[in-house]
Amino acid sequence: DARVTQTPRDKVTEMGQEVTMRCQPILGHNTVFWYRQTMMQGLELLAYFRNRAPLDDSGMPKDRFSAEMPDATLATLKIQPSEPRDSAVYFCASGLGTGLEAFFGQGTRLTVV
Amino acid sequence: AQSVAQPEDQVNVAEGNPLTVKCTYSVSGNPYLFWYVQYPNRGLQFLLKYITGDNLVKGSYGFEAEFNKSQTSFHLKKPSALVSDSALYFCAVSLNSGNTPLVFGKGTRLSVIA
Numbered sequence: 001d002a003r004v005t006q007t008p009r010d011k012v013t014e015m016g017q018e019v020t021m022r023c024q025p026i027l028g029h030n031t032v033f034w035y036r037q038t039m040m041q042g043l044e045l046l047a048y049f050r051n052r053a054p055l056d057d058s059g060m061p062k063d064r065f066s067a068e069m070p071d072a073t074l075a076t077l078k079i080q081p082s083e084p085r086d087s088a089v090y091f092c093a094s095g096l097g098t099g100l101e102a103f104f105g106q107g108t109r110l111t112v113v
Numbered sequence: 114a115q116s117v118a119q120p121e122d123q124v125n126v127a128e129g130n131p132l133t134v135k136c137t138y139s140v141s142g143n144p145y146l147f148w149y150v151q152y153p154n155r156g157l158q159f160l161l162k163y164i165t166g167d168n169l170v171k172g173s174y175g176f177e178a179e180f181n182k183s184q185t186s187f188h189l190k191k192p193s194a195l196v197s198d199s200a201l202y203f204c205a206v207s208l209n210s211g212n213t214p215l216v217f218g219k220g221t222r223l224s225v226i227a
Contacts, residue, residue, distance in 0.1 A: 042220060056214075091157070093156075093157075099208060099213050100162075102159075102215060103159065104149075104156035104157040105156050106155055106156045107156050
C-alpha cells in the first residue's frame with residue numbers, strides 16, 4: 001500500500017531551535033508539496049517541487065524556512081530558528097502532477113514553546 | 114488566482130439523512146476540483162475529483178459531487194449519512210492546465226448524529 005511517510009509524527013522544541021521534518025513521497029510521484037495546517041489559516045501551501053526542482057516557495061518565510069529534495073525519495077523542510085508561531089501541523093503530499101490529486105502523509109505536529 | 118469558499122464551518126446531520134457540504138470556487142479558467150476528508154490526527158484523504166466530462170462525479174465511501182459551472186459550485190453529497198462520515202471535509206481547486214497546485218478551502222466539519 002503506497003503512502004507518503006513523514007517523520008517525526010510529533011515534535012516539541014524550544015524557541016530558537018532548529019527543526020527538520022522529513023518526507024518520503026510515493027515511489028514514482030514527481031511532484032512534492034509542503035502544506036501547513038493551522039486553525040486560523042487552514043491549509044497553506046508552503047512550497048512544492050517537480051522532479052526535485054523547487055517550483056514555488058513563495059508561501060514560506062524565507063528568512064527561517066528552507067525546503068529541499070536531496071533525492072527523489074526524500075524531501076525536507078527545515079525551520080531555523082523556530083518560533084512559537086510556527087506551531088502547526090506540517091503535511092507533505094506527493095502526486096503525478098502539479099494540478100492533479102495529491103496524496104498526503106499523516107503530518108508532523110510541531111509545537112514550539 | 115484561484116480560490117475556494119466553503120461557506121459552512123459546521124454541518125450537522127442525522128444518521129441516515131442525506132448530507133450536503135457546500136463548495137464554491139473562483140478561477141480564471143477551467144477548474145480541476147477535488148474533495149478530501151480528514152479524520153482526527155490523520156492526513157487528508159482523497160475522495161473524488163472533477164476534471165472533465167460528466168458533471169456528477171462519484172467517489173469513495175458513497176460520496177458524490179456535482180460540478181455546476183454556472184453557479185461555480187462543486188457540492189459534496191451523500192444520500193445516507195453514517196456516523197463514521199463525521200470528519201473535516203476540504204474542497205480544493207486547481208487550474209486545468211495542471212500547472213497550479215491545489216488551493217484548499219478552510220474546511221467544513223461534518224457531524225453525523227446517531
